[in-house]
Amino acid sequence: MSQELPSFFREILIGVGEDPEREGLLDTPKRAAKAMQYLCHGYQKSLEEVVNGALFASDNDEMVIVKDVELYSLCEHHLLPFIGKAHVAYIPTGKVLGLSKVARIVDMYARRLQIQENLTRQIAEAVQQVTNAAGVAVVIEAKHMCMMMRGVEKQNSVMSTSVMLGVFRESSNTRHEFLQLIGRSH
CATH class of the missing domain: 1.10.286.10 (GTP cyclohydrolase I, N-terminal domain)
Known part of the structure; x- marks a missing residue:
């Protein structure tokens, strides 16, 4: 220290x-x-360290989803926590990522001073970079203490952000399937 x-x-x-x-x-x-x-220990980690070679050959080309990955971060504007969960999906193209590595990627970026919009994109781009997936989708839902404890003091507000890459952006059916599987589609 x-x-x-x-x-x-x-x-x-x-x-x-x-x-x-x-x-x-x-x-x-x-x-x-x-x-x-x-x-803020995410600054001391790199994507290569976090993944640590945990990519495995697979013929699977169906959607892989890791839901409800809890995250804790600090708002870069007020240094107050925001707390929530991430839902991460990807469509493999020959390789799958070790299950715990998705949570570790979320944690690495969350443990930095952040805004939720950037965090969502960083996670999606990291999963894309590591897996070379046909598509990646990330949705984050979080409560922000900077909005709950100060300012407007709204206790029940939840911020949702999403990033859709590849087939999740190009195909409304793929995107809809993902949102339905995480319980966010009507």
């Missing part, structure tokens, strides 16, 4: 009117720095 990060958190405590020497706050700068490093 950088030596500067705890001192920055100490300055934040002072800035909000707290006494960093108060018993309950003595170790808070160090703990907050460790927490921030953990929440």
Whole structure:
């Protein structure tokens, strides 16, 4: 951990009117720095490390979907959490990705300062790059603390974003099948 990060958190405590020497706050700068490093550990990972060669030959050319992958990220505008789930699908062309790797890709990009729109695209493009799939679809649904805890304070709002690549963009039938399978189509 950088030596500067705890001192920055100490300055934040002072800035909000707290006494960093108060018993309950003595170790808070160090703990907050460790927490921030953990929440942003996606910067220390690469796509190659995360996938770690877990691509397997397969004749399957039918849709593969990983639903309800929980994600935790920090809004790059307010440094407040957004929490939700990602649904990721792809249509293989000779190779399938190890199941846990989809969740690890979601986590790698979520554990960076983000906006949900970019996160959705980064996940889709990473799965496309790794698998060379005929198409990739990603839908993310998340609740944003920057909207719930401050500002308009809307507790039940959920933001949905989607990115459709390849056949998911080109074929309304493929897109509809995906949305129906994740329970988002009427």
